[in-house]
Amino acid sequence: MSEKAKTKGIDFVPANAVSDEAKHKLNEMMKRKKENLEKLVRDYKEGVLLPQN
Amino acid sequence: MLKYKSNESKTSSHFFITTDAESIHLLNFSTIEEETMLFDNDYLQENVVEMQIARVSGEREIFCKSLSNTIKTIFDNLLYKYDDFIVYTSVPVDSLKEKLIHRYIIEDDNDEFFVFRISIYDYTMFFFLNTYKTNLAEAMNGIVEFFKSEYDVDLKLNIK
Numbered sequence: 064m065s066e067k068a069k070t071k072g073i074d075f076v077p078a079n080a081v082s083d084e085a086k087h088k089l090n091e092m093m094k095r096k097k098e099n100l101e102k103l104v105r106d107y108k109e110g111v112l113l114p115q116n
Numbered sequence: 117m118l119k120y121k122s123n124e125s126k127t128s129s130h131f132f133i134t135t136d137a138e139s140i141h142l143l144n145f146s147t148i149e150e151e152t153m154l155f156d157n158d159y160l161q162e163n164v165v166e167m168q169i170a171r172v173s174g175e176r177e178i179f180c181k182s183l184s185n186t187i188k189t190i191f192d193n194l195l196y197k198y199d200d201f202i203v204y205t206s207v208p209v210d211s212l213k214e215k216l217i218h219r220y221i222i223e224d225d226n227d228e229f230f231v232f233r234i235s236i237y238d239y240t241m242f243f244f245l246n247t248y249k250t251n252l253a254e255a256m257n258g259i260v261e262f263f264k265s266e267y268d269v270d271l272k273l274n275i276k
Contacts, residue, residue, distance in 0.1 A: 065211065067169050071221045071222075072232055073231075073233070073273065073276035074233045074273065075234045075263075075271040076235050076271070077269045077271065078271065079270055082267075084268075085236075085268060096152070096206065098154070100168050103142060103170055105196060107118065107142055107172040107173075108172065108173075112130055112142070113123075113130045113220050113264055114121030114130070115121075
């Protein structure tokens with residue numbers, strides 16, 4: 064990452080080790096995110112999601 | 117700038133972007149359901165929206181700069197339009213989406229644009245906000261508290 068990119072905000076990292084439980088939670092969160100994305104595509108294809116303007 | 121249609125509100129917005137190759141990409145900003153992510157902080161729970169993008173029709177294209185620019189324009193307009201509006205997204209480390217987001221950050225020349233970036237395990241989580249329209253301190257405290265309560269992780273500044 065460039066120095067300029069870093070100046071646009073604040074970067075954080077864990078100060079302590081990430082536990083196996085936390086890793087599992089993160090993986091589950093990303094899995095739900097993927098499922099939500101798939102639902103979004105499905106809703107569009109089934110006509111549930113339509114633009115108004 | 118590509119053409120797009122939209123349904124828009126502070127809690128849920130959908131943008132349907134049509135590329136030159138006639139494929140349609142759906143850019144979505146929605147309040148996060150508590151089952152997906154529960155912030156132990158009212159300010160974040162009320163004001164964080166998750167950004168997602170998906171190609172919903174047409175063929176896969178190689179990287180399309182006009183699509184990238186259109187997404188950034190929509191994104192900036194939303195951050196400018198609403199008070200206390202925080203956009204969240206998470207991506208795998210070193211993924212193409214992460215590289216694209218870094219590019220947005222690098223190329224941005226708007227002083228109001230700010231990002232909290234958290235690298236944890238295999239993922240990078242981004243919280244974007246407008247510093248003039250959002251309570252920066254409250255957002256940061258909420259994010260730090262969230263990582264402690266949800267993942268038992270104390271965050272520290274990443275200074276290289």
